[in-house]
Amino acid sequence: MTVPGYRHDLDLATRLADAADAITTARFRALDLAVERKPDRTPVTDADTAVEDAIREVLGAERPGDDVAGEERGGTVGATGRAWVVDPIDGTKNFLRGVPVWATLIALVEDGSPVVGMISAPLLGRRWWAALGEGAWGRDAAGERRLSVSAVSSLEDAYVSTTDLGSWTEHHSRERYLAFVDACWESRAFGDFWQHCLVAEGALDVAAECIVNPWDVAAAQIIVTEAGGRFTDLGGQARYDGGSALSTNGLVHDAALTLLRT
Known part of the structure; x- marks a missing residue:
């Protein structure tokens, strides 16, 4: 294969x-x-x-x-x-x-x-x-x-998974986190590897992490992108070692970045 x-x-x-x-x-x-x-x-x-x-x-x-x-x-x-x-x-x-x-x-x-x-x-x-x-x-x-990512094209219809609120408050922005979640249809906190795999499967539309290590997401990046999705850090760079991670179906990626950027 x-x-x-x-x-x-x-x-x-x-x-x-x-x-x-x-x-x-x-x-x-x-x-x-x-x-x-x-x-x-x-x-x-x-x-x-x-x-x-x-x-x-x-x-x-x-x-x-x-x-x-x-x-x-x-x-x-x-x-x-x-x-x-x-x-x-x-x-x-x-x-x-x-x-x-x-x-x-x-x-x-x-x-x-x-x-x-x-x-x-x-x-x-x-x-x-x-x-x-x-x-x-x-x-x-x-x-x-x-695997293939979803076809959801709007954040208001997006099913999103993120990590706990405390991490966003400590490492990124509580306000950006809440604005992002509020803009989406439904949110969960599956966390870690699973949320990125669910994006690749098309079960989720967005997965966001404000702090990661390279070994946390290197495998997820190639899996998400090969499934037709997009993977960047929260600054929009397509890298696994940027210290944060955003995986999406590609269609809602820019909208998610706009809300999450500090």
Whole structure:
């Protein structure tokens, strides 16, 4: 399903996701789950580090020339070359509280842009993936299908997902957040990876985050854009490392940016 240049990379991303799912599902709701806090006060579990270490081991053996940047072990992505960007468990707070909405996020970035994305949420029974030029795909209990964004063309008809109000107050603008939500038809806070995947599926029309790290959205960017949508930071730049994220069906993107820009 992918272009020849990325077929083997997507196959590898699939195997990495399979390995991650085996670790995370075994540790979910484990009574001996070890939890620590990072300097930014966000939690990290032994499952987070185990997944990233397993992914790095495979990449070291199969793609020794590629860089790796992960949430737990660090690393950087250069403006040129290839780098794998990994979030071992996106939604760690859900994971440690027993909420099944979390996923492993894997992206291949080439010359600064994501070209392969894989998001696997085993407790939801869902997986989403994409490769440059070959569309976005998803799999659930009903089978595998190609993804396409919605055709909603007005914010007043848009179904939107954002993050909690406190984040917008601290990192962006409470007033802009409220103006944006008030302009839309309906709002929810699915959060993290899931809201961007729902945009790619056409179930949502907009997903907005005022603060993100590169590993949070690198895979989401290629999946949303390959589904026909648009992905930028809140400044309107089409980048995954701008510190914020806005994914839409494309038709309502400019209107959303106008309301969210400070």
